[in-house]
Amino acid sequence: HTGEKPFKCDVCDAVSTTAGNLQVHKRIHTGEKPFKCILCCSMFTSASNLKVHQKKHTGEKPYSCDVCGAIFTTAGHLKVHKR
Template identity: 30%
Template sequence: MAISVRNKVGPYRCGDCPAAFAHHGAYYTHVKRLHGKVVDRYGTVTRAEKVCCEACGKEFSAKCKLKIHYDYFHLKKTKFQCETCDKYCRTAVDLKKHRNLHADAAPLPCDTCGKTFKTRGAHTRHMKKHGLTAGDGPFKCRSCDAEYSVRTNLYQHYKVKHLKLKRNDRITIKNLFNPDKEIVVLPSKKMFENS
């Protein structure tokens, strides 16, 4: 867990990490949440009482955290419920992402393999797996604005998007990387060997 220390100088210094606080309330919250301890107004530190989930045995530093855990994991309920399929989500952000699955928005296709995605984030993550970059790839498509950081990804892109073939179709594309020559598409030698 990353520690954000805004005030590096203050009268309330944490004994377990380099954090320091100007106010006792901020120090108290930090020590309880991060280190599982309770500090009274005189500076006496004691171990916080952990509360245990009766269903699975997981421990929590506060009853409110136990309630969130129990409601979501054991009762399968939260206040963030999808109206379409009744699925419960942990947060409002998760619910928003989930609702996109029900949207009738036009699918976003992958130019390399043809797979479609309903959300821009899923599409972007998938394209990164193929090596698509945002405008700085050394391998540029001759027929559109697509740019790739890997040669084979441009090869697959051209085969699927511009030649309208399937990803696993066996062909050879000559001169794809030489813009001065015309592209020639030939059946793969392996196709003739299997016949």
């Protein structure tokens, strides 16, 4: 809650609030993608990115705009839409 980001990437200037988030970030530099979609074999740097991807296969779009009714796979996509 303090906004402090004590974990710093040793490759770039990125900072993080948790060691786990920093580990996921570092995969950008290493190219490591340990999470695999069992349906299409696409690979991802984080479990959350895999989960978002899997919604493409299921068609799941649980986030809807209360103004126009547009639907989205992630809360982030809905937030961008609302701007």
